[in-house]
Amino acid sequence: xxxxxxxxxxxxxxxxxxxxxxxxxxxxxxxxxxxxxxxxxxxxxxxxxxxxxxxxxxxxxxxxxxxxxxxxxxxxxxxxxxxxxxxxxxxxxxxxxxxxxxxxxxxxxxxxxxxxxxxxxxxxxxxxxxxxxxxxxxxxxxxxxxxxxxxxxxxxxxxxxxxxxxxxxxxxxxxxxxxxxxxxxxxxxxxxxxxxxxxxxxxxxxxxxx
Ligand SMILES: Cc1cc2nc3c(=O)[nH]c(=O)nc-3n(C[C@H](O)[C@H](O)[C@H](O)COP(=O)(O)O)c2cc1C
Numbered sequence: 255x256x257x258x259x260x261x262x263x264x265x266x267x268x269x270x271x272x273x274x275x276x277x278x279x280x281x282x283x284x285x286x287x288x289x290x291x292x293x294x295x296x297x298x299x300x301x302x303x304x305x306x307x308x309x310x311x312x313x314x315x316x317x318x319x320x321x322x323x324x325x326x327x328x329x330x331x332x333x334x335x336x337x338x339x340x341x342x343x344x345x346x347x348x349x350x351x352x353x354x355x356x357x358x359x360x361x362x363x364x365x366x367x368x369x370x371x372x373x374x375x376x377x378x379x380x381x382x383x384x385x386x387x388x389x390x391x392x393x394x395x396x397x398x399x400x401x402x403x404x405x406x407x408x409x410x411x412x413x414x415x416x417x418x419x420x421x422x423x424x425x426x427x428x429x430x431x432x433x434x435x436x437x438x439x440x441x442x443x444x445x446x447x448x449x450x451x452x453x454x455x456x457x458x459x460x461x462x463x464x
Pocket of ligand 1: 272338339341397398399400402432434
């Protein structure tokens with residue numbers, strides 16, 4: 255079976271450092287036969303979760319925007335990479351939208367679509383359904399000028415962990431430093447961490463899905 259990875263960048267600018275990091279990962283993964291689709295959230299029509307709880311009550315979301323297609327692609331892939339620049343010691347608003355809506359989507363909405371939902375018992379926090387992302391392989395990276403990479407990274411990793419994914423690491427924290435476009439390649443230690451992360455990610459993908 256061919257192995258497919260969806261790699262998402264939460265940068266608000268195109269041709270960004272974070273996208274560059276994903277291109278480097280993609281090229282390395284291609285060498286072992288793993289195909290990566292890079293998706294930039296920038297300039298996509300993406301709304302915030304409205305907290306209407308319609309998904310919990312009916313299994314439907316009232317928002318029909320470009321994030322739905324991205325999340326659907328994530329449900330089909332074997333591997334997911336979440337990559338985000340640090341904005342104010344945090345992930346970006348775009349990535350936060352994916353995480354807020356994604357937790358509902360993967361636990362309730364995608365599950366309802368895949369499984370017969372005609373007898374939907376409704377959602378309760380005592381009985382959160384397993385995520386459709388369960389068992390997929392995950393990796394996260396952040397890019398930063400200097401500070402807050404670890405906090406942002408924790409959010410990306412935690413999202414994948416609560417969706418029961420197998421999240422891989424590297425030999426050190428996966429924050430790559432750089433500010434001007436392209437400058438992350440000068441962070442030698444960050445690049446080495448990125449290569450190791452990519453190799454660990456590829457190894458687990460091959461073991462599970464190769
Ligand atoms: C609104 C905004 C807030 C930022 N806040 C931080 C920050 O808290 N810490 C930091 O190290 N870098 C911060 N940066 C710098 C970016 O993380 C850095 O330039 C990164 O390389 C941008 O990645 P990108 O090219 O993928 O967008 C900020 C940048 C912007 C635009």
